[in-house]
Amino acid sequence: MEAASISTRRDDRPTFGRSSVARWPDKLLRWGLTALAAAILILIAFFFVRLYIESRPVFSKFGVFGFTFDNNWDVSRSIFGALPLLVGTLVTASVALIIGVPVAIAAALFVTELCPRKARGPLTIMVDLLAAVPSVVYGLWGVFVLIPKLKPAEQWVTDKLHFIPFIGGAAVAGPNYFIGGLILAIMIVPIVSAISREVMATVPADHKEAALALGATRWEMIRMAVLPYSRAGITGASMLGLGRAIGETIAVTLVVGNAPQIGKHLFDQGYTLAAVIANEFGEAANNPLHRAALIAAGLVLFVLTLVVNAAARYFVVRGTRGQRAAPGDAATAAAAAGVGG
Amino acid sequence: MSAVPLDSTFAPIGAGRRRKDKLMRGLLGLGTLVALVPLVLVLYYLLKKGLGAVSWHFLSTDPTGNFLGDPGGIKSAIFGTIEMVALASLISIPIGVGVALYLVEYGKKNKFASAVRYFVDVMTGVPSIVFGLFIYITLILSGNFGSFAGWKGSVALALLMLPIVTRSAEVVLLLVPDHLREAALALGAPRWRVVSRVVLPTALPGLVTGSLLAIARAAGETALLLFTAAIVNGTSLNLGQRMNSLPLQIFTDVGQAQDRLVARAWGAALTLVVLILLLTLIARFVSRRSRLT
Numbered sequence: 001m002e003a004a005s006i007s008t009r010r011d012d013r014p015t016f017g018r019s020s021v022a023r024w025p026d027k028l029l030r031w032g033l034t035a036l037a038a039a040i041l042i043l044i045a046f047f048f049v050r051l052y053i054e055s056r057p058v059f060s061k062f063g064v065f066g067f068t069f070d071n072n073w074d075v076s077r078s079i080f081g082a083l084p085l086l087v088g089t090l091v092t093a094s095v096a097l098i099i100g101v102p103v104a105i106a107a108a109l110f111v112t113e114l115c116p117r118k119a120r121g122p123l124t125i126m127v128d129l130l131a132a133v134p135s136v137v138y139g140l141w142g143v144f145v146l147i148p149k150l151k152p153a154e155q156w157v158t159d160k161l162h163f164i165p166f167i168g169g170a171a172v173a174g175p176n177y178f179i180g181g182l183i184l185a186i187m188i189v190p191i192v193s194a195i196s197r198e199v200m201a202t203v204p205a206d207h208k209e210a211a212l213a214l215g216a217t218r219w220e221m222i223r224m225a226v227l228p229y230s231r232a233g234i235t236g237a238s239m240l241g242l243g244r245a246i247g248e249t250i251a252v253t254l255v256v257g258n259a260p261q262i263g264k265h266l267f268d269q270g271y272t273l274a275a276v277i278a279n280e281f282g283e284a285a286n287n288p289l290h291r292a293a294l295i296a297a298g299l300v301l302f303v304l305t306l307v308v309n310a311a312a313r314y315f316v317v318r319g320t321r322g323q324r325a326a327p328g329d330a331a332t333a334a335a336a337a338g339v340g341g
Numbered sequence: 342m343s344a345v346p347l348d349s350t351f352a353p354i355g356a357g358r359r360r361k362d363k364l365m366r367g368l369l370g371l372g373t374l375v376a377l378v379p380l381v382l383v384l385y386y387l388l389k390k391g392l393g394a395v396s397w398h399f400l401s402t403d404p405t406g407n408f409l410g411d412p413g414g415i416k417s418a419i420f421g422t423i424e425m426v427a428l429a430s431l432i433s434i435p436i437g438v439g440v441a442l443y444l445v446e447y448g449k450k451n452k453f454a455s456a457v458r459y460f461v462d463v464m465t466g467v468p469s470i471v472f473g474l475f476i477y478i479t480l481i482l483s484g485n486f487g488s489f490a491g492w493k494g495s496v497a498l499a500l501l502m503l504p505i506v507t508r509s510a511e512v513v514l515l516l517v518p519d520h521l522r523e524a525a526l527a528l529g530a531p532r533w534r535v536v537s538r539v540v541l542p543t544a545l546p547g548l549v550t551g552s553l554l555a556i557a558r559a560a561g562e563t564a565l566l567l568f569t570a571a572i573v574n575g576t577s578l579n580l581g582q583r584m585n586s587l588p589l590q591i592f593t594d595v596g597q598a599q600d601r602l603v604a605r606a607w608g609a610a611l612t613l614v615v616l617i618l619l620l621t622l623i624a625r626f627v628s629r630r631s632r633l634t
Contacts, residue, residue: 018531022531023531025531025533026531026532026533028533029532029533029536030447030532032439033439033440033442033443033446033447034443034447034453036436036439036440036443037440037443037444037448037453037457038453038457040440040457040460040461040464040503041456041457041460043500044460044463044464047475050475050478050479051471051474051475051478054478054482102372103372103375103376104376105372106368106369106371106372106373106375106376107372107373107376109369110369110370110372110373111373114366114369114370115370115373123373125625126377126380127373127376127377129618129621130376130379130380132557132561132614132617132618132621133380133383133561133614133617134560134561134562134563134588134613134614134617135561135563135564135588136561136563136588136591136595136610137383137387137561137591137610137613137614138383139592139595140591140595140606140607140610141382141383141386141387143595144386144390144603145382145386186379189376193376215354217354217358217359217361217362218362218366219361219362219366220358220362222365240466243466246468247466247467247468247469247470247471248468249468249470249563249564250563250564250588250592254592254595274468274470274564277470277474277564278470278564278567281567281568294474295474295478298470298471298474301468301471302467302468302471305466305467305468305471306463306466306467308466309462309463309465309466310463312466313459313462
């Protein structure tokens with residue numbers, strides 16, 4: 001009979017229950033936190049709408065496609081076609097990926113699979129420290145060290161490779177696409193490497209041990225057990241690096257040359273979407289159309305990074321979800337390791 | 342049965358495969374070295390060119406803005422950076438931790454929470470210059486709040502820090518063992534007390550680490566301050582006025598291409614990097630003291 005009085009009947013307050021007054025802090029906490037979370041969603045929507053509204057003058061004058069893909073950015077005549085900027089962004093980001101991703105993956109593989117256990121911590125910290133250096137400091141370093149020191153090397157490369165279009169036979173400009181890409185590569189190495197490391201850490205020890213037990217060398221183990229397993233995750237990490245490279249502003253502004261036309265080759269001056277906003281912002285204050293064009297450039301940049309990051313997230317999630325998916329693959333990989341060379 | 346000779350069961354690895362293994366291992370090690378070269382070079386040049394510029398006079402005077410003679414130091418920039426980042430932390434850390442608390446305590450599985458999680462990730466990917474533009478549009482262009490001001494820089498920095506704080510806090514809060522929560526609830530504690538007396542104290546070192554890393558990130562941010570706090574020479578303690586900052590000081594000095602200004606840029610860069618490295622080191626130290634793993 002005692003137990004019955006504890007039961008939660010509606011009319012009669014249970015022994016372990018609280019009065020409604022005592023419960024309101026709980027409700028407050030719950031709804032307060034929910035409101036905070038909802039505010040983030042609203043903020044992002046608001047964000048997008050405001051950018052669009054402010055850039056409408058330029059979209060209505062040149063059209064969305066006209067603005068984005070016309071090769072004509074002429075501030076003095078108030079003509080704004082952002083293709084040179086878009087091309088600059090894509091070229092520098094591609095250079096960054098081509099240089100940065102292999103280095104980042106090599107560093108991740110070396111730290112997780114090859115290096116002595118004692119060196120693992122310090123190496124990880126040092127690679128991560130690359131991310132602690134601010135963008136503007138990389139820019140400063142790029143302007144006063146990288147550009148002058150690399151110029152002869154760039155000239156030598158372009159002279160030797162004169163038969164390759166867009167790379168060879170060029171007169172190297174001081175600030176150029178390649179330097180911009182190189183600085184970006186340095187900046188994306190820590191992020192790509194950190195995520196790759198995390199993904200590689202999820203490769204089951206069974207797979208690796210199986211490969212080694214079947215006679216694979218270390219490299220064969222990496223190639224046949226680690227890399228296939230973490231491929232999706234590494235792809236995602238690279239895309240996140242790409243997103244970072246596209247949006248990076250100050251360092252690129254300082255070293256890319258800021259010339260509003262499509263460079264004729266890799267070592268020519270250029271411009272990027274982010275750099276144009278930072279650089280022309282001051283002079284645009286008195287010209288509403290110019291200002292709208294810069295905001296529109298920001299919107300294009302925003303959409304570009306959204307797409308890239310959504311894709312990256314898809315790959316990273318797939319990469320880590322694969323954790324239990326493929327027990328069979330490693331067995332075949334290990335079997336192949338015994339045969340192949 | 343023992344007809345199979347031992348050495349054919351455990352055939353030695355062929356010379357070709359062995360060579361390839363060595364080669365690839367060497368390449369991976371080389372890649373790691375290449376990744377570290379820029380770090381060493383940047384630090385080397387910072388020390389080489391920055392140390393000469395830094396002095397007490399350098400740290401304790403404002404930039405003069407004179408075309409000739411003494412360019413002055415970076416006092417206003419140091420003060421501006423500290424003030425703006427402090428206000429940004431006051432805004433973003435409570436909100437960020439609050440959102441993370443919601444995600445962990447109330448929204449582990451529901452759809453709304455996963456939407457929030459997704460958009461926090463989206464915010465992480467938004468370029469900082471876009472945050473700057475957004476604040477410029479809403480707080481300056483709209484004309485309701487006056488011109489460039491330090492607090493607007495802080496709001497922009499807070500937007501940048503928010504997703505970093507939220508994501509790191511969520512990871513740490515998830516590490517708080519559920520049996521601690523259950524024990525407190527079983528003892529009759531209401532939810533808000535469980536959160537404030539059990540969950541938050543347990544997670545505190547981790548929350549501090551995440552916040553410090555976000556602060557370090559914000560301290561080095563340049564692009565968004567360009568549109569929000571602008572630049573000025575004098576030191577100001579009033580967040581309602583224009584405010585100088587270390588990254589912007591470096592950026593403008595580089596653009597001037599005068600030796601004495603460039604020297605100041607190197608000095609300011611060294612100061613900034615030391616500041617950020619200190620924050621990062623403290624963050625690592627705090628996280629090591631955490632009881633959660």
